[in-house]
Amino acid sequence: MERRLQQIxxxxxxxxLVLILAAAxxxxxxxxxxxxxxxxxxxAQEEPxxxxxxxxxxxxxxxxxxxxxxxxxxxxxxxxxxxxxxxTMKNAPEPxxxxxxxxxxxxxxxxxTICHGGQGxxxxxxxxxxxxxxxxxxxxxxxxxxxxCGRCHKExxxxxxxxxxxxxxxxxxxxxxxxxxxxxxxxxxxxxxTGEGASRRSPDWLERHFLTPNAxxxxxxxxxxxxxxxxxRDLTYYMLSLTNEEMGSYFSSLRLIPSPEYGxxxxxxxxxxxxxSIGGVGAKTAPDLLGVTKRHSIEWLDEQLVNPELxxxxxxxxxxxxxxxxRKALVAFMASAxxxxxxxxxxxxxxxxxxxxxxxEAGKQNFARFGCVGCHxxxxxxxxxxxxxxxxxxxxxxxxADDYTKDEVLAIxxxxxxxxxxxxxxPTPPLYMPSWKKVLSDEDIxxxxxxxxxxxxxxxxxx
Amino acid sequence: xxxxxxIWQSIVRRxxxxxxxGKTELVFLNVWLHIHPAKVKKExxxxxxxxxxxxxxxxxxxxxxxxGIALMCYYRPYPPQAYQDMKDLHxxxxxxxxxxxxxxxxxxxxVVCVFLHMCRVFYTxxxxxxxxxxWVIGVMLLLLTLGLSFTGYLLPWDQLAYWAITVGTNxxxxxxxxxxxxxxxxxxxxxxxxxxxxxxxxxHVAVLPAAMILLTIVHFWRVRKDGGLSRPIxxxxxxxxxxxxxxxxxxxxxxxAAAASKDKTYGLMEVxxxxxxxxxxxxxxxxxxxxSYPYAFVREAVVLMATVTTIxxxxxxxxxxxxxxxxPAKTPNPAKAPWYFLGLQELVSHSAFLGGVVAPALMVLxxxxxxxxxxxxxxxxxxxxxxxxxxxxxxxxxxALIVVGTFFRGPGWALVPPWxxxxxxxx
Numbered sequence: 001m002e003r004r005l006q007q008i009x010x011x012x013x014x015x016x017l018v019l020i021l022a023a024a025x026x027x028x029x030x031x032x033x034x035x036x037x038x039x040x041x042x043x044a045q046e047e048p049x050x051x052x053x054x055x056x057x058x059x060x061x062x063x064x065x066x067x068x069x070x071x072x073x074x075x076x077x078x079x080x081x082x083x084x085x086x087x088t089m090k091n092a093p094e095p096x097x098x099x100x101x102x103x104x105x106x107x108x109x110x111x112x113t114i115c116h117g118g119q120g121x122x123x124x125x126x127x128x129x130x131x132x133x134x135x136x137x138x139x140x141x142x143x144x145x146x147x148x149c150g151r152c153h154k155e156x157x158x159x160x161x162x163x164x165x166x167x168x169x170x171x172x173x174x175x176x177x178x179x180x181x182x183x184x185x186x187x188x189x190x191x192x193x194t195g196e197g198a199s200r201r202s203p204d205w206l207e208r209h210f211l212t213p214n215a216x217x218x219x220x221x222x223x224x225x226x227x228x229x230x231x232x233r234d235l236t237y238y239m240l241s242l243t244n245e246e247m248g249s250y251f252s253s254l255r256l257i258p259s260p261e262y263g264x265x266x267x268x269x270x271x272x273x274x275x276x277s278i279g280g281v282g283a284k285t286a287p288d289l290l291g292v293t294k295r296h297s298i299e300w301l302d303e304q305l306v307n308p309e310l311x312x313x314x315x316x317x318x319x320x321x322x323x324x325x326x327r328k329a330l331v332a333f334m335a336s337a338x339x340x341x342x343x344x345x346x347x348x349x350x351x352x353x354x355x356x357x358x359x360x361e362a363g364k365q366n367f368a369r370f371g372c373v374g375c376h377x378x379x380x381x382x383x384x385x386x387x388x389x390x391x392x393x394x395x396x397x398x399x400x401a402d403d404y405t406k407d408e409v410l411a412i413x414x415x416x417x418x419x420x421x422x423x424x425x426x427p428t429p430p431l432y433m434p435s436w437k438k439v440l441s442d443e444d445i446x447x448x449x450x451x452x453x454x455x456x457x458x459x460x461x462x463x
Numbered sequence: 464x465x466x467x468x469x470i471w472q473s474i475v476r477r478x479x480x481x482x483x484x485g486k487t488e489l490v491f492l493n494v495w496l497h498i499h500p501a502k503v504k505k506e507x508x509x510x511x512x513x514x515x516x517x518x519x520x521x522x523x524x525x526x527x528x529x530x531g532i533a534l535m536c537y538y539r540p541y542p543p544q545a546y547q548d549m550k551d552l553h554x555x556x557x558x559x560x561x562x563x564x565x566x567x568x569x570x571x572x573x574v575v576c577v578f579l580h581m582c583r584v585f586y587t588x589x590x591x592x593x594x595x596x597x598w599v600i601g602v603m604l605l606l607l608t609l610g611l612s613f614t615g616y617l618l619p620w621d622q623l624a625y626w627a628i629t630v631g632t633n634x635x636x637x638x639x640x641x642x643x644x645x646x647x648x649x650x651x652x653x654x655x656x657x658x659x660x661x662x663x664x665x666x667h668v669a670v671l672p673a674a675m676i677l678l679t680i681v682h683f684w685r686v687r688k689d690g691g692l693s694r695p696i697x698x699x700x701x702x703x704x705x706x707x708x709x710x711x712x713x714x715x716x717x718x719x720a721a722a723a724s725k726d727k728t729y730g731l732m733e734v735x736x737x738x739x740x741x742x743x744x745x746x747x748x749x750x751x752x753x754x755s756y757p758y759a760f761v762r763e764a765v766v767l768m769a770t771v772t773t774i775x776x777x778x779x780x781x782x783x784x785x786x787x788x789x790x791p792a793k794t795p796n797p798a799k800a801p802w803y804f805l806g807l808q809e810l811v812s813h814s815a816f817l818g819g820v821v822a823p824a825l826m827v828l829x830x831x832x833x834x835x836x837x838x839x840x841x842x843x844x845x846x847x848x849x850x851x852x853x854x855x856x857x858x859x860x861x862x863a864l865i866v867v868g869t870f871f872r873g874p875g876w877a878l879v880p881p882w883x884x885x886x887x888x889x890x
Contacts (some may be wrong), residue, residue: 005761012768019775023561026779072543076554121550134621134786193507 032123035080039096047089066111070250075111075120076130084112104258114247115148116140136200140240144203150241151197151249155261162311167238170231175374178223179431182242186371187434189221195244206236219429223375223384236399258325263333266326268345275317279339282346286317293335301331356450363451367446375431380455389419389429401456406449413445486754496760498683500691502752503759512695514588515766516580521679522770523573527611530566531668538618540664541657545620546788553785562776565633570612572774574803577608586852588842589693595834597685600678602830607675614667616801617660625789626664626798629655634800634811637819654791663852699843796874805859805868812876826857 021191040057064078083089083096085109090098099107105115113120117137122128130138140148150164157165171177177186180193205216212233213222227235267273271463275286282288293301300311305327308317367373375384375394382396400409416435418428436445477488487501507513537556538548552559581601584590590598609734617628632655651658656696686692810818839847873879 002757002761005765006757009761009765009768012765012772015772016768016775019772019779023775023779024557027558027561069691072547074547119550121547121555127554136787 023109030123031125032063032079035095036061036082039082042092042096042279042375049434050167066108066120068111068250071114071245071247073111073113073120075107075113076123077116077118077120078107079123080125080128081112092336110251112229113137114151115145117148137198141203144237147197147240149235150238151243151245152251153259153392154248161237163234163237164241166231167234167236167241169359170227170239170436173373173378174225175368175371175378177369177378178371178374180371185439189431189434193239193242196239196242198243198245203236203240206239206265207232210235213391217397223431247251258328258332260332260336262326263329263331264337264345266322266330267333267337270320273345278337281339281342289334289337290339293331295369298331301334302327321344359447359450360454362444363447363454365451366440367451370436380452384430384431386419386429388422388426389431390422392397392422394431395419397452398455400452406453409452410449413440413448468494480756483754486756489756496755498687499755499759500687500814501755503691504694504753505753505758506695506698507692508753508758508762509695510762513692514579514583515762516576516583518763518766519770520576520580521574522767523569523576523774524675524679526569526771526774527566527573528672530562530569531672533562533567535668540618540661542620542660543788545618545660549619549621549785560782561778564781564783565774566615567783568777568781569774570615571802573608574612577605581605581830582854582858586844586851587693587696588847589839590834591837591842592834594685594689594693597682597689598834599831600682600685602827604675604678604682605830606827607671607678611667611671611675612803613801614663617655617663618667619785620660620789622786622789622793622795623784625655625791626795627801628659630798630808631800631804634804634807634819637811637815639816639820643818655789656791693842696842696844703825797872797876799868799872802865802869809864809868809872812872 040059043055044053047056064082066075066078067073068075078084080095083092084099087098089096090100092098111120112118116139118130118139119128119132119137122130126132127135146161147164149158149161150168153164171182176182176193179187179190181188182193184194186192190274206231209216209222210225210227211229213220213224272289273282275283276282277288277290279284279290280288296304303343304311304317305320305322307319308315358389368378375386376382376397380397382394384394385392404412410435414435414437417433419432421429440448477492478485480486480489490496490501534552537552537559552563556562572614584598584601613628613631616631617624632646632650635649636642638645647653649659649662650656651662652843799805807819807823808887810822812818836849837847839850841847844851870881871878873883
């Protein structure tokens with residue numbers, strides 16, 4: 001018995017040793033090491049002689065990572081995707097192929113996951129591509145990858161992605177905000193869309209949802225807007241671009257994006273208009289800047305911004321101590337600047353409208369912007385189905401003045417209202433008028449009422 | 464050569480292990496081993512008496528301390544870095560997953576083994592006089608084990624952790640008057656957040672382990688001082704045999720207090736008188752004992768290695784779960800407490816106050832009071848039928864509730880058998 005126990009003890013100790021070695025072996029042979037080995041062989045093929053070949057092959061394996069501290073992201077994709085920044089890898093097999101058309105978005109500064117999605121922290125293929133349980137953002141398919149541009153380029157037209165511009169336009173004009181909150185503004189009937197791009201929903205789901213809301217989420221209160229296939233795709237692009245993460249501001253705070261918008265900001269900040277003019281608009285003490293990028297090369301302009309006196313002896317222009325990207329941004333702005341820009345910068349807008357017109361115009365804009373049109377229609381016609389509400393649909397607002405005073409309408413906008421029921425025992429209608437007093441100021445609400453009344457007048461006259 | 468021998472002898476002062484004196488000194492002169500007696504009863508070494516569950520629990524605790532300290536090197540207890548550290552552990556730390564798996568499985572194993580150990584002690588009646596207080600210490604150690612497991616559950620800061628702790632602490636808040644404040648004290652706020660994470664971390668790595676170590680020392684000490692392991696029930700003599708429990712045999716002459724001599728100094732051994740506590744001390748029992756070395760030690764070593772290899776094997780093949788980053792805005796349906804509290808959650812789903820406060824409080828009080836309420840001195844199974852039934856029902860009911868809570872509860876806490884897949888449960 002005692003001898004047997006001793007034997008068992010030694011056997012178990014040996015087993016423990018084997019298990020530790022097995023765990024160490026498992027830890028020491030991750031798949032990324034195999035990829036790195038294959039990549040080195042690929043690189044070694046190009047080497048002319050045996051010595052350099054051996055030197056390449058002797059490169060020790062290591063994790064490559066891009067740290068984006070402000071975004072809480074660590075992208076280790078380049079541990080396997082080793083050729084993304086190497087143009088000689090243009091025709092290499094994946095995962096080593098060169099990434100074309102990156103422009104300024106170099107992986108070393110931007111990482112990969114902000115555009116592609118996936119799990120940057122991971123070091124094996126399945127987990128990294130995010131097609132595993134408990135990772136909300138798998139890789140975006142090629143078809144939708146351009147939607148990611150909108151995560152940073154939140155305003156204006158994004159070159160090469162007309163879908164985004166169109167999607168945003170649809171969102172703001174079709175009244176989506178009436179039910180959905182985005183960046184803190186909007187109704188609460190539907191889900192908040194602020195972080196929609198980071199949710200688990202696939203592009204396919206979104207697209208089908210826009211075409212027929214009830215097909216993918218049964219019992220959804222969302223009306224069918226009868227979007228075309230293209231519109232559904234545009235909206236899907238926009239949804240995929242929505243994120244809580246402050247990506248754009250992160251990168252512009254790092255001054256990584258030399259965009260014309262950033263250039264314009266600098267142009268205002270540095271008060272260039274105090275000396276320069278654009279197309280004759282502005283001060284005349286320094287050269288006019290319209291078409292300046294055509295008269296001089298980019299390099300010349302850059303040099304001029306670094307050290308004005310060196311390029312133009314005796315120049316009165318001060319040295320602004322601008323970073324490379326800031327100079328690029330300024331040049332980018334100057335390439336597209338128009339006299340209207342100069343006018344806008346100088347005057348900060350002054351239009352000739354009567355105070356009433358301004359109020360009505362502002363009301364109309366609010367009515368669209370805060371999503372009232374989603375239910376009440378772009379022409380106040382109403383008509384969106386709302387089962388078991390009186391009349392079975394959202395009421396038209398064209399005859400408001402017949403039933404309500406302006407004060408009553410103001411109160412309804414402020415406090416919201418549940419529509420009267422068609423059948424008292426029936427289900428609660430899915431749509432209702434939310435309370436707006438926390439979202440809109442009294443002034444905003446008054447303007448909306450002004451706008452509504454401006455429409456009433458016409459109807460009454462006709463009647 | 465002489466120097467080597469001198470060094471060796473400066474470390475090991477005992478006689479060779481081939482002699483009885485050496486075997487005794489091995490125990491006496493070694494600070495780690497002297498918690499053992501030099502000789503143990505053969506019957507107490509029997510596997511089917513204790514199943515070595517106490518040892519297994521202790522060894523699991525050692526694994527937890529070792530792996531836990533290693534894990535502390537890779538962990539920052541604030542969100543969301545805590546979660547990122549989990550991912551790093553998984554993807555880039557050498558043997559990181561193995562380390563975390565060992566910690567996780569040993570923790571679950573410890574909860575199970577503490578419970579089984581308690582059951583063993585109950586069924587063998589080993590909590591009876593003079594061991595009542597050690598049972599009480601044992602119940603505290605059970606509670607500490609649950610506390611350690613519960614606080615550790617939050618640290619990965621994923622959805623699983625976040626919602627399990629939210630549900631778990633909500634159960635606690637049903638306590639009348641102090642429940643809400645207690646929860647707030649524990650969480651450092653009204654909901655699980657940064658404050659809760661740092662508090663749980665401090666409890667998990669400092670406060671609770673310290674309490675655990677202190678009480679474990681007392682627990683082991685009392686095992687010795689209360690007369691060593693209880694004897695197996697199949698060895699119990701007939702009912703009427705007198706058991707000598709405390710101090711000298713009952714019929715022995717009372718101790719004489721002699722006047723101390725003025726010119727003599729006394730060692731401690733001469734001051735403490737009377738025999739040590741044994742349940743039964745008879746002449747023939749001397750023959751039933753063996754030296755701890757090697758009989759007890761080799762068995763303990765086998766159990767240690769069996770425990771370690773089992774946990775290692777599990778850790779090699781089973782990965783500890785890690786879900787999405789904790790998201791207070793996204794409640795999973797259903798949100799479940801850690802499995803050992805799912806019995807409680809199941810009760811709470813029927814009645815928050817009865818299930819969340821009254822039932823667990825009564826359970827703990829009943830466990831603590833068992834050795835004092837059970838006045839029956841007999842440890843024979845035949846003499847304690849009622850109590851055995853009650854305890855068995857208690858154990859089975861607990862297990863049944865945990866099984867129902869774990870496997871049979873779906874979205875909205877509706878009764879769903881595990882083989883039915885709920886469509887759209889996550890939406």
